[in-house]
Amino acid sequence: MAPEKGEWRLIDRIRARTRLDPAAVPIGPGDDMALVDLGESGCLITTDTLLEGTHFDLAEATPRQVGYKALAVSLSDAAAMAAEPVCAVAWVGLPETRDMAFAEDLCLGLSDAAARFACPVVGGDVTSWRHPLAIGTSLVARPSGVVPVRRSGARPGDLLLVTGTLGGSVLGRHLDFVPRVKEARLLARAAALHAMIDLSDGLSTDLGHVARESGVAAEIEAAAIPVSADAEQLAEIDGRSPLDHALNDGEDFELLLAVGPEDGRRLIRAGLLGDLRLTCIGRITEGAGVTIIGVGGHRRPLEPRGYEHFRGDGGASA
Amino acid sequence: MAPEKGEWRLIDRIRARTRLDPAAVPIGPGDDMALVDLGESGCLITTDTLLEGTHFDLAEATPRQVGYKALAVSLSDAAAMAAEPVCAVAWVGLPETRDMAFAEDLCLGLSDAAARFACPVVGGDVTSWRHPLAIGTSLVARPSGVVPVRRSGARPGDLLLVTGTLGGSVLGRHLDFVPRVKEARLLARAAALHAMIDLSDGLSTDLGHVARESGVAAEIEAAAIPVSADAEQLAEIDGRSPLDHALNDGEDFELLLAVGPEDGRRLIRAGLLGDLRLTCIGRITEGAGVTIIGVGGHRRPLEPRGYEHFRGDGGASA
Structure with a gap:
């Protein structure tokens, strides 16, 4: 079995x-x-x-x-x-x-x-x-002039940034998404990115990878997660919350990055990505695991519920 | 379909x-x-x-x-x-x-x-x-010091050499064959190899690839083909000839190479491959297609009957 x-x-x-x-x-x-x-x-x-x-x-x-x-x-x-x-x-x-x-x-x-x-x-x-x-x-x-950004370099105090909006990719975006090749290189040239991963398995799972590989904890703010219109639409159909979709659906293929706080604020202000959103969703702390902070301040562990197949945690995979 | x-x-x-x-x-x-x-x-x-x-x-x-x-x-x-x-x-x-x-x-x-x-x-x-x-x-x-040897460089006058023995790999050798990585590099360092291919689809098919890609014809001597013991054994079981197996079975994963006549004779004499046979099976000529010359001197076209799946002719494949 x-x-x-x-x-x-x-x-x-x-x-x-x-x-x-x-x-x-x-x-x-x-x-x-x-x-x-x-x-x-x-x-x-x-x-x-x-x-x-x-x-x-x-x-x-x-x-x-x-x-x-x-x-x-x-x-x-x-x-x-x-x-x-x-x-x-x-x-x-x-x-x-x-x-x-x-x-x-x-x-x-x-x-x-x-x-x-x-x-x-x-x-x-x-x-x-x-x-x-x-x-x-x-x-x-x-590498072409940019040091490869690993999953394992996140440090306590880093901000967590995410490109685009998340959730509901099954409605079609999983077939025609734009790999963020250009955006990643723009960001990496503009600041020292400490860690980065593409969101293939879902934020809850992929953030867990970054935290574990980096030997740190992460906390994200529910209110800050950029929920996609697809996630809203899917929530109306299946009764799960839009946030649940944004956290767990997977195949967003957006970028999640950890970067020093000054650099993080600067990147968001700089508007390097044109129309593509760049959102701060939380921070890296000492410890282990991923915590989500609700709108009322309630903290709970965020379990990895993303799309994981049977493939382990992705070694050189999407 | x-x-x-x-x-x-x-x-x-x-x-x-x-x-x-x-x-x-x-x-x-x-x-x-x-x-x-x-x-x-x-x-x-x-x-x-x-x-x-x-x-x-x-x-x-x-x-x-x-x-x-x-x-x-x-x-x-x-x-x-x-x-x-x-x-x-x-x-x-x-x-x-x-x-x-x-x-x-x-x-x-x-x-x-x-x-x-x-x-x-x-x-x-x-x-x-x-x-x-x-x-x-x-x-x-x-490449590491050796210019990559293509399929397309065979020239009229070249000798055709093959490593090992051919046919009947289905009896087990297709699962535990030794890729000729070391042997290929020894040969390429010792002489200017004009063309090389690994015999994955069968000699009749793979020699056809070399001839077509090089824009030349090839002729091989039936009596010179190094027929494996597996091919002999399989022939006793299925009634096909050992030569038929050696020409068409595929998955031998031996090397077929085209090399100038002086170099070819020198390589065979040099015994670079230790116990592994290196056999001259024929030559490259002007024209197109592959001919096999029987023991009595009868010439006939050698049709590609090797293992071909559906995969075209192998672009960057085995």
């Missing part, structure tokens, strides 16, 4: 078993991308998989959207490290029942994302089989 | 659509690995996917063997370019019916290959689903 959701952290097991030479692999499993030494330059790499029925539903998504999403989730990992995408490779396990036009549409979607983010797909592997669609990408990026 | 086996070359379609900057991507789709510029050094990348029921059968293979094979096929791509493996990432679509021990055995197999070829797995993505096992790797390599 498969372990309970989130219970089993494969990545912890891999990390415990693998002795990586820190000179050759400065950043190993457990961050948004791994960093390896490659001659005179560093090379970042990540891989992501989308499985039909888990990450998309072909009754709802076109193959072109699925292709786009497949590369966009890896681009979002590059954003989380403030890295510059270089190239990607893609693989497809293609249901035998699908025709050539379907496969071409997948490729078109990959090409859409590749062109938009100047990250060419330089190779691939397509195999047909009798089962649902599986598609994945691996992406290579480089 | 899916197109006929081998009929549809996805990679040709991708290549036709994608305009890659040759300065940024010196080697694009269609070779064993792509080569991208990365600051001061070149970076090679490939991706491979193994699907349950197509590339392995869990009634026959242990999960540890499947994990080993998943990385070994990408290592074989690095061998085909005479490149030095740097690191890999892995992803798994894990059947919900499988337990933690199964997943750990997959990881152990990946680790076996990683340790043996000094190619650490630096990240991964594991997701459970209700369908059969899908596992893949992407591998980064670097």
